């Protein structure tokens with residue numbers, strides 16, 4: 001009873017497996033894969049651009065939550081997308097195994113036996129000669145070898161009939177197997193990257209130092225199996241940033257002069273090794289790459305508060321348009337604190353909203369830059385005093401002010417002024433702000449992908465396998481020679497799977513060579529001749 | 542280096558000339574086609590009288606016969622043709638040759654236009670969508686001319702090859718047009734030369750393959766209707782002048798067998814470039830995603846061709862779908878959505 005059940009189960013499983021690895025299933029899964037990728041290209045994806053997802057939520061408030069529940073914003077990591085490609089690769093693996101079993105043995109064992117009924121093959125011809133079979137067979141073998149049919153199997157039957165079978169282009173199947181195997185290799189490469197790779201983004205101001213650790217990133221995305229220790233140490237400083245533009249403002253070139261050090265000594269002294277970082281020319285370090293992503297300006301404001309304490313530092317502003325008009329906030333939560341007192345006063349903090357223009361227009365308003373380099377820089381400041389909300393501990397964007405504080409009146413607008421380098425603005429309480437100048441900043445993405453090379457090797461093998469499999473034709477040639485009267489009757493037949501037209505021409509050439517070599521009296525077989533003729537007509541078409 | 546405005550203008554002029562000349566070629570093909578069919582019908586009627594054995598199909602006269610349609614085109618070339626039919630046929634021949642000549646001249650104009658554009662901006666002439674489409678169309682036309690030089694009988698395909706080419710060039714010159722300018726930093730890479738040239742070339746080949754696929758489907762439909770004795774309506778009426786379904790199917794496959802590895806290479810080169818420019822070699826940006834979708838669809842075609850029960854009509858239908866995905870990538874993605882690719886340069 002149990003054994004019967006097991007037998008049935010195993011039968012069903014085999015059948016299921018057979019279905020899973022069939023060409024038809026592969027085809028259906030390929031279609032599904034293509035179809036499943038469509039939403040990934042139609043809806044914004046979190047991995048690519050979180051901001052766009054937020055915007056989508058704003059524009060489609062009812063649809064967005066539904067899409068979100070269906071993984072519409074992370075299609076390529078969704079369970080249903082994963083299910084499709086995993087099934088496809090299971091099918092692929094099964095298919096590879098079963099096809100290796102079919103195709104590898106003949107590769108090692110050589111051409112198959114000559115079939116019994118040669119006249120049933122699509123290409124078939126008979127040639128008569130007066131010479132004896134073994135002699136003819138020797139002759140044939142050598143001339144076929146000359147025509148590069150090298151893998152040959154010769155057999156002599158007890159009745160004296162000699163058969164020759166030979167084949168060319170077995171590499172085709174090998175190419176096909178390489179291609180499909182390479183797909184698996186690419187997938188392994190991708191998996192390695194997503195498990196052990198990481199990437200992080202950082203913004204580095206001119207002449208400040210960045211050292212590689214998880215804490216120093218503005219945002220950091222680790223792979224599933226990444227630990228803090230696997231992050232290699234290095235430090236770098238940006239010495240100088242150059243951006244070149246055409247007269248109409250189209251960018252031509254960005255260059256950042258770097259000094260870096262890697263390994264254990266990194267961080268112990270100023271980095272020394274020079275590198276010019278450019279778009280498309282990342283800095284490749286041991287186990288990580290540094291890529292230039294963006295750049296901008298960091299205005300330096302010097303603020304002297306009512307007690308005479310001075311604050312001065314560059315604050316990165318974000319570019320808003322291609323002409324580098326930039327916006328940002330300089331918040332001073334420690335301003336206006338009486339140095340004599342220990343108690344913190346919350347409502348005297350100072351913040352400036354600013355619009356920076358590298359090239360100010362001739363006339364106000366000075367809020368749109370005319371050119372992306374610093375030809376006539378200036379900054380429009382809006383001064384606020386009150387509670388900036390920065391002490392609350394709630395993390396928020398450093399590029400905008402907390403508007404709720406402004407609306408509630410906790411943060412009061414004092415006024416606005418346009419300043420150029422060296423100019424100051426005196427506020428009502430005696431404090432003053434000076435626009436000192438600007439530094440440049442660059443933002444970089446730093447990443448490591450340990451599966452990169454594996455994926456690349458797989459991809460290269462894919463192309464190689466494809467070329468082999470699509471351009472090599474596999475074809476077989478069978479010859480049977482049997483004694484007839486004093487001579488030999490030579491029966492030739494050819495078999496190919498694809499592109500029978502070209503092979504028909506090749507077959508005709510072979511037959512005519514055979515005719516010449518055996519210099520003959522022939523008795524053409526009508527059926528064979530007709531086959532050739534029809535094929536010939538198609539060819540001429 | 543400054544832009545050479547004279548050359549840039551020359552490039553634009555040559556581009557316009559290419560479209561005009563292609564349009565002339567199309568007209569010639571179309572007239573040849575129309576005359577040719579008239580000649581064919583006339584000769585078919587004649588040969589019906591003369592040779593009772595083989596009765597080719599009559600268009601519009603409710604084809605009475607189910608003999609192999611290939612015979613029809615053969616009959617057109619058969620000595621049985623005489624009188625008016627022969628005159629029609631001869632005129633059509635001349636027009637057909639003129640069409641091929643015009644196609645060659647058009648292609649040379651396009652080539653000149655691309656070279657002038659490249660020299661005027663001191664870079665490879667495939668730095669934006671407009672130039673990309675120009676390269677792809679030139680490749681498509683070149684493929685066609687190569688195929689034609691090998692098999693003169695394919696001349697009847699000319700009209701159908703130039704149709705999408707002229708449409709695409711028209712769109713390139715209007716919707717996608719970008720004036721001569723140097724590259725933005727993100728595009729300034731050797732991989733631009735490699736990735737974009739491979740992508741444009743394979744797109745051009747796919748376009749030719751798409752035309753072959755459509756014609757196969759028409760011919761196949763024509764054959765099927767003939768055999769079933771059903772009325773042959775447009776577009777299947779075109780089928781009468783086309784090469785046999787079998788040879789069109791084979792041509793479709795060959796063209797795709799050439800384009801697919803090149804497309805695979807283009808996608809890989811693109812991801813190597815992406816790795817250098819954007820840190821990760823694959824980020825599922827919409828353009829990448831559609832390139833992947835096209836790749837999978839074309840893989841499905843090659844697969845289907847080897848799958849029992851799929852070879853023929855069903856497999857070739859996938860080719861049509863594949864070209865559809867390429868078009869989505871070209872137009873919808875570049876114009877409607879923008880991802881990381883700063884390539885489009887359309888504003």
Ligand code: HEM
Pocket residue numbers: 021022023024026030088089091092093095096175176179180183465466469470837839840841843844847
């Ligand atoms: C990851 C998914 C797959 C892709 C992208 C893919 C792609 C391709 C391509 C492009 C070809 C034509 C080139 C050549 O002949 O080498 C092909 C052929 C082939 N594939 Fe796949 N394939 C996939 C999965 C599978 C699976 C799961 C099977 C098993 C059923 C399979 C079996 C075959 C076979 C037997 C051929 C040879 C067809 C012929 O002899 O012409 N493939 N595949």
